[in-house]
Amino acid sequence: MLEVRETASEGRALALADQQRAEAGALLLAEEACVFTVCHYCLEALPPYAGIPCQACPLAWYCCAQHRALDAHHGGASCGVPWPVLLPEQLVLATRLAVVAQVTSRDLVAGLETHVGDVPSHQLFQEAVMCFIAAACAGLEPQLVLKAYRQVVINAIAITPAEHASAEDRMGLAIYPRAAMLNHACSPNVAAAFAGTRLHICATSDLPPGTTLRFCYGPQAGESIREVRLRQLKEQYHFWCRCSACEASYSGVQEAAMIGMKCRLCNGPVVPSIGCGAEMSSEEQIERMARLSQADAAFASACLSLAQHSAVSAETLQSMHFCLEVQEVLLVTSNQVLGRTHDALARAYGPRGDTENAMLHAQKALDIVRSNYGDGHLVVAHQRRRLELLAAGL
Template structure:
């Protein structure tokens, strides 16, 4: 009886046992410094046996195998739901059936055919055609073939591809004639309907031909072309703009400098990752190879673990790396975190023979630095900077992945060559070589791994009314060129993605000769200085010396600060029990008890207002919220987060009451505070402008004033819409839905103006 997956040890437990409590726990681990020393030490029989025992445990609970009976059961369940016309649920179940059906089996072809019926019913004609063609390629029963030819023809009719539809209808007619187990009456009835469909399609084809060329292309959902860096691609710095130069100095190491003036929004890098791995939590929604969301998933034909957006991605994935990760391997690999990407880098780098040759060139300094893999290999590892536990843990993980390749795949036998390494042709040499490459890349990725992200909009809350636009990590990748940028807690670039391509744009104007900085995560507008420094020191092994880390005051304190009566500046409270505070602007000292008492009264009024608003008592809620606001302006700093929250709630009340003019006034009052905390080009500002323009459009729709007043308000609304559009384009690119939504609002305003004129 197989073990429960929850009973199998996680890789971290194995690491702790081997490094702390195992019989071979060794005090000399501290002295292991180089990749060769570490891998050689942990290839000892004791460690090998313990690691192989764990890998075997993972395989005993693996559920990657295809199962004909499960596929059939799921398909039959899908058939019942199809009768109920719950097509969304039905589509998911048929996909699961396809995932479990063995390749070249009748179950696979039947499940594909059934899913094509759902796709046809939901007007996804292209997807239905793909499934139909796949069903035929996997031995769909001959006596049912006429149904699929007929369905494919109907899809082509809907796509206005009448010539192809006629061909499919004729195939349906011919395959119907070959069916034996059908009454002549039923066969004649179906045949008649097919002949009618052929005639109708011929009429459509003739009609379209008379009125011009038939357009058979499908332009819906097409992606824009990949953007190009400003001034074109740099010949000496792959994937970078000609406006950039890669420099090196003792103080800054390798870094990126502007060689010409750069403006906000200029594209500086358009880089395809050398390698990437989709995170397991996204396997059911995204293509395992290109990371895109799929509508009609294509499964791996060997395992039930991964899905693809197309047959093309499936084939490319298999040829490049999945053939070494399939057959249950991912159940092991998912335990090792970012080390999975280290494995993927090695698998994409070349054969063992090629890696042997490259190793020699790297040691001699003869490797071509412009080759993509060499650029990856030359990224820093910080191996010597790590503590002994981390070095040992990463080395054991590299040995684990090497042993997986050695014992559970044909990687070593497939890549066997006669090349001599260090004068000896032995299996141990190849194992040591691959182990060292794996360790090298694992250590690199701790510092140089980059998230491929998708955008998800969070809900606003009472404490922070600004829409929280957060990035969902989809995959982890390595971008060697963009990795050359140094860190600043106030970077002058911004990252977005076009598929798996990293798009780097200027977030600020950058003058010729200035350094181009990325932010490695800790940003001064979103994280306290102490936390930023600790994070950077722990993960990246440097002490940040950017301007915001050297400033004496803490930037984020002002957004929870009291109000200075002398200059209206912020009075930050260093800790909750502080009784005396000092203004950051004028230096005045205050006893804070009176201000705190007022802020507490305001808080109670705000809570009451929220309760009334949630219960639908909007006028009573407004009374309490406005009382709260009146107190806020006397005791809290102008950009205090609670002042923004109160203003936002007042605006919501007015909007729900249909008073868009007052709603607009209060949303507008939040803009300076959002700009101060997040910046004029921040995504938070874009969302607040979007919210503001929604209210302004509502105001325009009920506007009954004179034409001059309408035109003035319209121009103001359009100005804010265009600003929001600029910011969304900067952060996401024109292909993003948020940009398209703002563009629709812009179009609506243009139509409104035409009607008014």
């Protein structure tokens, strides 16, 4: 179904075979991680008071004895030492990658890019020092760890649960050698989902034969403005994006509507760095950001409470509504942050049986994502499905 192609501009890429067509939602790739940063096997939540510990140390726990026996990644240098606490997550993964290569005499990611030549000398020096320390702890050659570290920085994928609201929800970091060959686009035609540690790559729209599969490495178009996306991609992945979303002729006001504050005079979007005609003093910017930070802290506290308790308390709802009230005063109506808060309120009201309020906030979240992504986007379809489930009482 898929084939690897070489192009002069993008190097290796995954694409549909010439005679292969894919419909929206089709599973195009399923792959297990070759190494990952969490030690337990399936990444599912442990049963209360019923976890099975590693037989040699208390650091790894499993949902059953079978998964403990199947876990090939915890052991040796990983066993008994809390490496994820002592070293950065990417460095832990790189060290494990180097250990696997040494033990099995197989380089599982031999063809993956490192971009060592594109890294500033001062940054490369810092990375070399970190890798030397990790190599000394694991009994490895420093250059092997440095190479693996650069491959992890460029190619690793964060494992996330099915329901997640932010980057903090990630459960681990993994290397998927085949998926690493997916090229980037800020408006991708495939999306990632996880079943435990197994990665599923699915089409987000109907794809004709020969289509190059494109996955988004960072914030998508609609989640962040073009200048921010370009800078982040250049800093981490060392290329200037030339995808259709970045080449399109957007005005600053159009993109400001995705993330901007609200003008006091016209309620339109205001981003101080563009000449939109509205003025906002630095004092007002600071005051608004302080209020938004306070609202964001209330939102984070409410989300933590939702995650820790099965019942949704009145205090949690109060914190979310406080956050929403501040955001509605200060942010333009199509701001993505407002959509996030409405979506969280919909998820909070649902378990309380308050279908009316749940549907109200789900509809507002749908309106915001539709205004930013367009009606045919996967994010819009996901939000529309949430609204349908609420209407059905599910």
